[in-house]
Amino acid sequence: MSSETILEGQGIWKIYGELEVLRGVDIDIRRGQTKVIIGPSGSGKSTLLRILGFLEPPTRGRVLFRGRDVYGEGLDLAKIRSKIGFVFQQPSLFRHLTALENIKLGPRLVLGMSDREAEKRAWEMLKLVHLEEFADYYPAQLSGGQQQRVAIARALAMNPDILLLDEPTANLDIELTWEVIEVMEELARKGITMLVVTHEIPFAREVADEICFISDGVIQECNEPEEMIKNPKTPRARVFLKRLLGEV
Amino acid sequence: MSIVSDLFFILQGITATISISFLSFGIGFLLGILLAFIRLYAPKPAALLGDAYVKLFLGVPVLVFMLLFHFGFGQFIPFFKSAYFSSVFALGLRSGAYQSQIFRAAINSIPRDQLLAARALGLTDTQILRYVVLPQAFIVALPGLGSEIALLIKDSAYAFILGVLDITKYADILRAAYREFVAPYILAAMLYIMLTFPIANYLDKLGSKLKKKYAL
Numbered sequence A: 001m002s003s004e005t006i007l008e009g010q011g012i013w014k015i016y017g018e019l020e021v022l023r024g025v026d027i028d029i030r031r032g033q034t035k036v037i038i039g040p041s042g043s044g045k046s047t048l049l050r051i052l053g054f055l056e057p058p059t060r061g062r063v064l065f066r067g068r069d070v071y072g073e074g075l076d077l078a079k080i081r082s083k084i085g086f087v088f089q090q091p092s093l094f095r096h097l098t099a100l101e102n103i104k105l106g107p108r109l110v111l112g113m114s115d116r117e118a119e120k121r122a123w124e125m126l127k128l129v130h131l132e133e134f135a136d137y138y139p140a141q142l143s144g145g146q147q148q149r150v151a152i153a154r155a156l157a158m159n160p161d162i163l164l165l166d167e168p169t170a171n172l173d174i175e176l177t178w179e180v181i182e183v184m185e186e187l188a189r190k191g192i193t194m195l196v197v198t199h200e201i202p203f204a205r206e207v208a209d210e211i212c213f214i215s216d217g218v219i220q221e222c223n224e225p226e227e228m229i230k231n232p233k234t235p236r237a238r239v240f241l242k243r244l245l246g247e248v
Numbered sequence B: 001m002s003i004v005s006d007l008f009f010i011l012q013g014i015t016a017t018i019s020i021s022f023l024s025f026g027i028g029f030l031l032g033i034l035l036a037f038i039r040l041y042a043p044k045p046a047a048l049l050g051d052a053y054v055k056l057f058l059g060v061p062v063l064v065f066m067l068l069f070h071f072g073f074g075q076f077i078p079f080f081k082s083a084y085f086s087s088v089f090a091l092g093l094r095s096g097a098y099q100s101q102i103f104r105a106a107i108n109s110i111p112r113d114q115l116l117a118a119r120a121l122g123l124t125d126t127q128i129l130r131y132v133v134l135p136q137a138f139i140v141a142l143p144g145l146g147s148e149i150a151l152l153i154k155d156s157a158y159a160f161i162l163g164v165l166d167i168t169k170y171a172d173i174l175r176a177a178y179r180e181f182v183a184p185y186i187l188a189a190m191l192y193i194m195l196t197f198p199i200a201n202y203l204d205k206l207g208s209k210l211k212k213k214y215a216l
């Protein structure tokens, strides 16, 4: 593949006190790619995503956004963050704002759009996640799945170069999971660059270019979905996938 | 004197009671937000100084400050020669300490995930405070602010000791001048209830309603 590398982590370590959560992770995501990360709970997936989203610096290593070493060059973090969409596992909508207002906030404050432009953009994003009729609902009035779709719309409204999604369906009931997955699949088909932590294997199978397995603070292996699912090379990945697929 | 004329007599003090309470609440409001920020976000030495300030006003009766300001500082500082402004100032400073507690707890109650989400959008720290944290924190703070106003209305009665002509003072004049020992104080108590209860109750209800609406 020759398309531009959007995000790249080089030799990323993250140490909290005594705990070595990440121990030299290398990863890159190219424009148009959908990459899925799987791995046991506590293996550092969320930490890795926060570091790649510049929400937290690595203890060691470099994080490159479109080829530029953001920390090394001392680039404006807020500006870089605005180009990276982030969707969290926990509900993270601003609870005093309606769905529409949640989506408008970034474009207005960060992209400097007028209220009108931001509103127009927010409606487009709501349409994208099929929630136009919920524009004036507060997060408290929305289901978990709807909240996550608004969170996706909010991230997309910034017109980011990449979307990072950290187990966006892990807190949802099964029947709410698919509506979020469906939206994510549509985005992947539209060519939106995505790095997704998820254990929804059908999703990975359907749209991922690559699945990476992380465990013990390192990426153990990355491979095409079919290959990774049917024929994992490392013993750890084999055990993990067997459990995962057995349980699902 | 009749009850009715007693009532009208005491009512002369209502302006002082209300204005002292609301002025000191205003001072306490600005000071409270500022102190909450300092204690939460300022560098350690400043934050500790903020904590010390709060401890001071939590631990010393406000009447002591009122007396100190008026009779002490009033010796050299013209502003404190006024019993009225000494009272407003002392109550305002204490309210700042109390309100900083209210605001700090309210700000801390905003879930971290929202802050992270705001940061991920590229909002600056100031924007996050202004557009995400404070609007929600104010809602969470409403019931506490209601109690604080009620407390100030009640404690403004100490101003009578400095000679301010408030509700309590007028009631006491009736005792001293007309030897009415019961009715004036009961009337004063009723007036205080009528001032404190609706405000505290309204803000409490409003806070609960909004908290429910937004699931805060």
Ligand SMILES: Nc1ncnc2c1ncn2[C@@H]1O[C@H](COP(=O)(O)OP(=O)(O)O)[C@@H](O)[C@H]1O
Residues within 6 Å of the ligand: A016, A019, A021, A039, A040, A041, A042, A043, A044, A045, A046, A047, A048
């Ligand atoms: N801010 C932090 N401070 C201390 N420990 C942390 C912090 N964030 C995560 N950890 C620890 O790092 C480990 C990995 O966490 P996380 O990245 O959330 O894993 P995952 O998302 O794969 O479940 C866990 O043991 C967690 O307790």
Ligand SMILES: [Mg+2]
Residues within 6 Å of the ligand: A045, A046, A047, A089, A166, A167
């Ligand atoms: Mg996680």
